[in-house]
Amino acid sequence: MFETPDLECRDISKSFDDFKAVKDVSFAVPPGTFFSILGPSGCGKTTLLRMIAGFQKPSSGDLLIKGRSVLDVPPNKRQVSMVFQHLALFPMMNIGANVGFGLRQRGVNRADIKRQVERVLDRVGLTGVADRPVDSLSGGQKQRVAIARCMVLEPDVLLLDEPLGALDLKLREHMKIELKQLQAEFNTTFVYITHDQSEALVMSDQIAVMNRGVFEQVGTAKELYYEPSTAFVAGFVGEANKFRARVQSLDAGVQMVTDQGQVLHGTAAGKALAKGDAVDVFVRPEAVRLSRDTALNGNAGQGRVENILFNGANSQLILRDQTTGAQMNVALPQTGEFRDLSVGDTVHFGWEPAQTRVYAGD
Amino acid sequence: MITREGMVEKRGVGHWFTHLGLIIGLLFIFFPIWLAFVASTVSQPEIVRPPMPLLPGDQFFENYRKALVSGVNAPVAWMMLNSLIMALGITIGKIVISLLSAFAIVYFKFPGRRLFFWLIFLTLMLPVEVRIVPTYEVVANFGMLNSYSGLIFPLIASATATFLFRQFFMTVPDELAEAARVDGARPMRFFWDILLPMSRTNIAALFVILFIYGWNQYLWPLLITTDPSMNTIVMGIKQMFPSGDDIADWPVIMATSILAMIPPVIVVISMQKLFIRGLVDSEK
Numbered sequence: 001m002f003e004t005p006d007l008e009c010r011d012i013s014k015s016f017d018d019f020k021a022v023k024d025v026s027f028a029v030p031p032g033t034f035f036s037i038l039g040p041s042g043c044g045k046t047t048l049l050r051m052i053a054g055f056q057k058p059s060s061g062d063l064l065i066k067g068r069s070v071l072d073v074p075p076n077k078r079q080v081s082m083v084f085q086h087l088a089l090f091p092m093m094n095i096g097a098n099v100g101f102g103l104r105q106r107g108v109n110r111a112d113i114k115r116q117v118e119r120v121l122d123r124v125g126l127t128g129v130a131d132r133p134v135d136s137l138s139g140g141q142k143q144r145v146a147i148a149r150c151m152v153l154e155p156d157v158l159l160l161d162e163p164l165g166a167l168d169l170k171l172r173e174h175m176k177i178e179l180k181q182l183q184a185e186f187n188t189t190f191v192y193i194t195h196d197q198s199e200a201l202v203m204s205d206q207i208a209v210m211n212r213g214v215f216e217q218v219g220t221a222k223e224l225y226y227e228p229s230t231a232f233v234a235g236f237v238g239e240a241n242k243f244r245a246r247v248q249s250l251d252a253g254v255q256m257v258t259d260q261g262q263v264l265h266g267t268a269a270g271k272a273l274a275k276g277d278a279v280d281v282f283v284r285p286e287a288v289r290l291s292r293d294t295a296l297n298g299n300a301g302q303g304r305v306e307n308i309l310f311n312g313a314n315s316q317l318i319l320r321d322q323t324t325g326a327q328m329n330v331a332l333p334q335t336g337e338f339r340d341l342s343v344g345d346t347v348h349f350g351w352e353p354a355q356t357r358v359y360a361g362d
Numbered sequence: 363m364i365t366r367e368g369m370v371e372k373r374g375v376g377h378w379f380t381h382l383g384l385i386i387g388l389l390f391i392f393f394p395i396w397l398a399f400v401a402s403t404v405s406q407p408e409i410v411r412p413p414m415p416l417l418p419g420d421q422f423f424e425n426y427r428k429a430l431v432s433g434v435n436a437p438v439a440w441m442m443l444n445s446l447i448m449a450l451g452i453t454i455g456k457i458v459i460s461l462l463s464a465f466a467i468v469y470f471k472f473p474g475r476r477l478f479f480w481l482i483f484l485t486l487m488l489p490v491e492v493r494i495v496p497t498y499e500v501v502a503n504f505g506m507l508n509s510y511s512g513l514i515f516p517l518i519a520s521a522t523a524t525f526l527f528r529q530f531f532m533t534v535p536d537e538l539a540e541a542a543r544v545d546g547a548r549p550m551r552f553f554w555d556i557l558l559p560m561s562r563t564n565i566a567a568l569f570v571i572l573f574i575y576g577w578n579q580y581l582w583p584l585l586i587t588t589d590p591s592m593n594t595i596v597m598g599i600k601q602m603f604p605s606g607d608d609i610a611d612w613p614v615i616m617a618t619s620i621l622a623m624i625p626p627v628i629v630v631i632s633m634q635k636l637f638i639r640g641l642v643d644s645e646k
Contacts, residue, residue: 053540076543077546088540090542090555091560092559092560092562101547105547
């Protein structure tokens, strides 16, 4: 990729008094990318976004938009637009006035504003609503107006601060797809921050997982899900069964003993391990196979069904290992084979060592 | 919005007692006004001779014409104009200054922000009556006695209105200010295009309260207007009372009183809807 990135952060940091909210974060977002920053609340992602928007000044580091440093550029002069968490549509203006607000500030003449507003509303699928009040729209439509208000200014980078957070679940699912389509339609670089992993996984070209002020891993959704490079990412992205264990041998994969005494085989990820190290072991619920009668290969055991969390295609079993007493979450296969399973039944379970990811513990 | 249906839906005896109480209360307030109105429609001898008439007489036009055109010291129409200019000046001045100072205090960080905030707060403890002597001195030295500016300026600073707007501005989400900023708006643009329209109901509520406050000023105009042509109507009524043995022209005085009540009533009625909204929805 030899293009100038739309947005680039170089060793950017932000401290509040003695608390360091963002620590030496570096990344580059190539043009036209949907880039998400995913992290738990308080991880510094909002601070990072506000620095990009210009509301906060980094304590150190540099910030470049289209290759030019913008550290000394105030927010109203940056080629950056932002969709806020609660959208921040101006309540006393109609939709057209909201969308045209930024153009009016730039002194564009009335006729051009009207034309551009209509065109951008058209593109977000809201034709002919310019004269209606903001309150006459549904949540999803307001979202689109908020995006139209930003896109009409043709920013280099559009920042989105958890804009789906205030919507109900059904609408949120729908808006995920719509946002992705809008991004493709405008072909603008989106920087999207969220704590909701499914939003990030579904929409993004690139995701950065942020924790305690640093980027733990940057990659595609698939990379983060299947090859998390740190224990935090493995635990935060997707669901996982987590065990604590100690390394016994490192010949042919990692052999280790869990705190409950079970011997497991796994694949080392992230930092190199040494014999005797404390490790965190992660196994995805859908990696675990079930069987009623025959014992399974690999890391295996026999467990009692403690609970069935029925949730359609995302149903899960909670098993209690009969020898170690460890708890396992197992995705319930939807082939129908285990439909009549009930609490108290005993099943065999097992998973491949290749699906067992081992990280150096702390 | 919370509706008070629970209170209105009360039926039976309590219902009637509520109404009875309200009607009695209303009569208490209404009766003196009615008397004043009756007195403004009869002739001087009829008032002086007991018992006082309780039904309007036939002198309505005569008395009101006399009051409006000639009055006692100055024509009432002239005094009403003075009052109107003073009340509007105070109201608009207070609202403009309060809006701007609240805007500064809430949205800007500047050295001494807290100091200024507390200075404004301090003026709450110093109403006109307390600082009347030094204020008079200042106004007299500026040569503003017997002038509209002398009537208006000393009463314009308002801590109450500043606080009201400050509280309101603090409920306006920061996101709006930030959104305006990313869209390229400068602070005063944000003030004009977004904050001001949003404060509409609050401004209306304050307008009503402050207009009545301005209209009802008595002590200050009494002190600084010695020229009858600068008298305001509320103090003018008192000036109509004879000193010594002259006979008071009661029908004209009463007509003046009734006239003095009309503008505040018009303001309240015409802005009633906005006024109530401004007091009730503190948040949007």
